[in-house]
Amino acid sequence: MTTLAIDCMGGDHGLRVTLPACRRFLDAHPDASLLLVGAGEALSGFQHPRATVVHAAEVVAMDDAVEVALRKKKNSSMRVAIQQVKEGKAQAAVSAGNTGALMALARYLLKTVDGIDRPAIAYPLPNAKGGATTVLDLGANVDCNEQHLLQFAVMGSALVSALNGKEQPTVGLLNIGEEIIKGNEVIKRAGELLRSAAAAGDLNFHGNVEGNDIFKGTTDIVVCDGFVGNVALKTSEGLASMIGGFLREEFSRNIFTKVAALAVYPVLAAFKNRVDYRRYNGAALLGLRGLVFKSHGSADDFAFGQALVRAYDAARNNLLDRVQARIAHAKPLLVGPSPDAQPLEAIASE
Amino acid sequence: MTTLAIDCMGGDHGLRVTLPACRRFLDAHPDASLLLVGAGEALSGFQHPRATVVHAAEVVAMDDAVEVALRKKKNSSMRVAIQQVKEGKAQAAVSAGNTGALMALARYLLKTVDGIDRPAIAYPLPNAKGGATTVLDLGANVDCNEQHLLQFAVMGSALVSALNGKEQPTVGLLNIGEEIIKGNEVIKRAGELLRSAAAAGDLNFHGNVEGNDIFKGTTDIVVCDGFVGNVALKTSEGLASMIGGFLREEFSRNIFTKVAALAVYPVLAAFKNRVDYRRYNGAALLGLRGLVFKSHGSADDFAFGQALVRAYDAARNNLLDRVQARIAHAKPLLVGPSPDAQPLEAIASE
Numbered sequence: 001m002t003t004l005a006i007d008c009m010g011g012d013h014g015l016r017v018t019l020p021a022c023r024r025f026l027d028a029h030p031d032a033s034l035l036l037v038g039a040g041e042a043l044s045g046f047q048h049p050r051a052t053v054v055h056a057a058e059v060v061a062m063d064d065a066v067e068v069a070l071r072k073k074k075n076s077s078m079r080v081a082i083q084q085v086k087e088g089k090a091q092a093a094v095s096a097g098n099t100g101a102l103m104a105l106a107r108y109l110l111k112t113v114d115g116i117d118r119p120a121i122a123y124p125l126p127n128a129k130g131g132a133t134t135v136l137d138l139g140a141n142v143d144c145n146e147q148h149l150l151q152f153a154v155m156g157s158a159l160v161s162a163l164n165g166k167e168q169p170t171v172g173l174l175n176i177g178e179e180i181i182k183g184n185e186v187i188k189r190a191g192e193l194l195r196s197a198a199a200a201g202d203l204n205f206h207g208n209v210e211g212n213d214i215f216k217g218t219t220d221i222v223v224c225d226g227f228v229g230n231v232a233l234k235t236s237e238g239l240a241s242m243i244g245g246f247l248r249e250e251f252s253r254n255i256f257t258k259v260a261a262l263a264v265y266p267v268l269a270a271f272k273n274r275v276d277y278r279r280y281n282g283a284a285l286l287g288l289r290g291l292v293f294k295s296h297g298s299a300d301d302f303a304f305g306q307a308l309v310r311a312y313d314a315a316r317n318n319l320l321d322r323v324q325a326r327i328a329h330a331k332p333l334l335v336g337p338s339p340d341a342q343p344l345e346a347i348a349s350e
Numbered sequence: 351m352t353t354l355a356i357d358c359m360g361g362d363h364g365l366r367v368t369l370p371a372c373r374r375f376l377d378a379h380p381d382a383s384l385l386l387v388g389a390g391e392a393l394s395g396f397q398h399p400r401a402t403v404v405h406a407a408e409v410v411a412m413d414d415a416v417e418v419a420l421r422k423k424k425n426s427s428m429r430v431a432i433q434q435v436k437e438g439k440a441q442a443a444v445s446a447g448n449t450g451a452l453m454a455l456a457r458y459l460l461k462t463v464d465g466i467d468r469p470a471i472a473y474p475l476p477n478a479k480g481g482a483t484t485v486l487d488l489g490a491n492v493d494c495n496e497q498h499l500l501q502f503a504v505m506g507s508a509l510v511s512a513l514n515g516k517e518q519p520t521v522g523l524l525n526i527g528e529e530i531i532k533g534n535e536v537i538k539r540a541g542e543l544l545r546s547a548a549a550a551g552d553l554n555f556h557g558n559v560e561g562n563d564i565f566k567g568t569t570d571i572v573v574c575d576g577f578v579g580n581v582a583l584k585t586s587e588g589l590a591s592m593i594g595g596f597l598r599e600e601f602s603r604n605i606f607t608k609v610a611a612l613a614v615y616p617v618l619a620a621f622k623n624r625v626d627y628r629r630y631n632g633a634a635l636l637g638l639r640g641l642v643f644k645s646h647g648s649a650d651d652f653a654f655g656q657a658l659v660r661a662y663d664a665a666r667n668n669l670l671d672r673v674q675a676r677i678a679h680a681k682p683l684l685v686g687p688s689p690d691a692q693p694l695e696a697i698a699s700e
Binding site (some may be wrong): 183235260 | 597
């Protein structure tokens with residue numbers, strides 16, 4: 001039996017989205033059980049033999065500062081969900097709440113794995129090959145050094161091997177050119193370190209990749225500084241939204257284009273399905289002594305359900321052990337200067 | 351009379367693209383003349399009262415190293431075109447050749463303006479408002495400090511005021527959140543510097559922006575480190591290409607979808623026109639003592655023509671004087687530590 005702890009109150013839509021997703025997930029996964037964390041009175045109506053309500057009186061708001069989540073709301077659904085993982089009552093926690101608060105609470109309660117300075121957030125982005133490219137860090141680890149980038153590469157490899165069953169996923173280092181001499185000093189040193197790690201059998205390093213390789217699907221994993229990753233992700237969201245808006249506008253320009261849209265509806269629906277990021281919802285917080293998955297805040301019940309499935313697969317396939325084993329194996333390369341852990345205030349809120 | 355020097359041999363397609371664009375440009379701009387730089391025998395067939403052939407025996411290849419362009423090919427069409435600007439025979443040079451070589455030759459021949467450490471490349475990207483957002487740096491100024499980011503902001507403002515007639519264009523600082531406390535140390539210091547510059551009347555600073563603001567069109571100008579800018583640009587190209595590919599595939603799946611594509615052809619054509627980056631072709635190399643514009647290497651004759659128009663507008667609207675005047679005005683803020691000029695080897699090739 002695999003048990004997940006669900007922050008039922010988080011995200012833009014809260015219960016309206018989380019509960020239908022939980023029910024569908026339970027029906028589809030007979031060997032899974034859920035701990036539904038949130039306001040007891042609101043959750044009491046949810047009856048299922050494999051669901052247990054865990055009461056939590058408070059909710060971390062999408063715009064709450066990290067300090068509020070950490071110091072004030074000690075009985076929030078987000079915190080109590082992570083607490084279930086810490087206490088061994090659940091194998092993974094899932095929340096659609098505020099990213100900064102989730103990362104801070106997860107670090108505070110679960111602590112990092114030996115050899116990891118900074119937890120990372122790994123997002124799957126759809127690629128032209130029909131699969132997903134896992135990009136990390138998309139948290140907010142700004143000013144990373146080469147050691148951090150190696151840690152991200154090792155953890156990302158563990159994630160993809162656990163979720164996609166690919167034991168030696170390829171890793172690309174995000175750079176401004178494919179040549180070894182390209183990039184800033186951190187990137188050049190990271191390239192050397194990743195080549196050493198590949199030589200030691202710690203990972204399958206492809207080499208430098210460029211921004212367009214993320215959506216081409218050149219490698220399974222793309223590793224970058226959290227600042228660069230955040231810009232790449234947000235820029236992509238902006239472009240996708242602009243393109244989608246233009247397409248909608250052109251098809252709703254007048255009665256003729258509206259009829260045309262109806263005529264090609266199956267084609268547009270198939271297209272929409274292929275660019276549907278909801279299928280890949282569920283980012284992993286990696287490097288902690290427990291599994292936490294982050295759903296997009298605006299997820300609908302289908303998307304939130306995908307995050308549940310990813311958390312479930314990660315738990316069943318021992319992602320935690322995989323991360324620890326891979327980090328332990330790469331340890332000889334991870335003995336660089338140990339930088340201060342990032343102050344919690346620096347963690348980005350969503 | 352405004353005179354442009356055109357590297358007719360550069361780009362993926364060379365003469366096949368540059369010559370038709372030059373002819374159309376001349377026909378549309380009766381007060382412009384062109385210096386057509388390239389192989390004399392190939393250009394001699396181009397007859398126009400306002401076109402003069404300037405012979406250059408060599409061509410910088412798209413994959414030539416910067417050193418080859420600088421030291422070996424001393425009679426390349428790219429170099430000779432820039433030389434025309436240096437000698438005052440042309441007000442601007444345009445090339446679709448290798449970016450790294452173009453930047454290196456332009457720096458070497460023209461030198462930078464007082465107060466500028468590193469020239470920048472400013473790209474216009476289409477935005478949801480139907481205009482373009484000018485992003486810089488998209489050259490390869492990696493490891494920028496706050497002084498460089500201020501220089502980019504001042505130069506970008508001069509460019510947009512010259513090309514779009516907007517005297518006080520808005521500037522956004524690319525970051526991972528809108529709040530002042532977000533970002534790495536360089537970004538935070540750059541934010542302070544940009545606020546001081548705004549207070550001194552040097553520019554119209556909007557504040558921090560995120561990746562999605564580029565395509566939203568939140569500000570006229572977005573300023574960032576060349577590494578981050580390159581990743582954002584390439585990631586966007588990758589996503590646009592993936593989305594375009596999916597749309598094409600869905601419409602060519604079978605005979606029914608192909609007929610459907612014909613039925614909605616006007617709508618798809620209108621959509622394609624709106625996302626057509628060719629309309630915005632022509633990146634400015636800023637901070638040099640002469641105007642140089644870079645066309646995309648794969649530009650067709652329409653796109654190359656747009657780059658000619660941008661160079662012509664910049665020359666007519668005294669972009670060079672505007673940059674120098676704005677930099678001189680911002681001088682009190684530009685007295686930070688003067689870092690070493692970037693070594694030419696570090697400049698990215700396209």
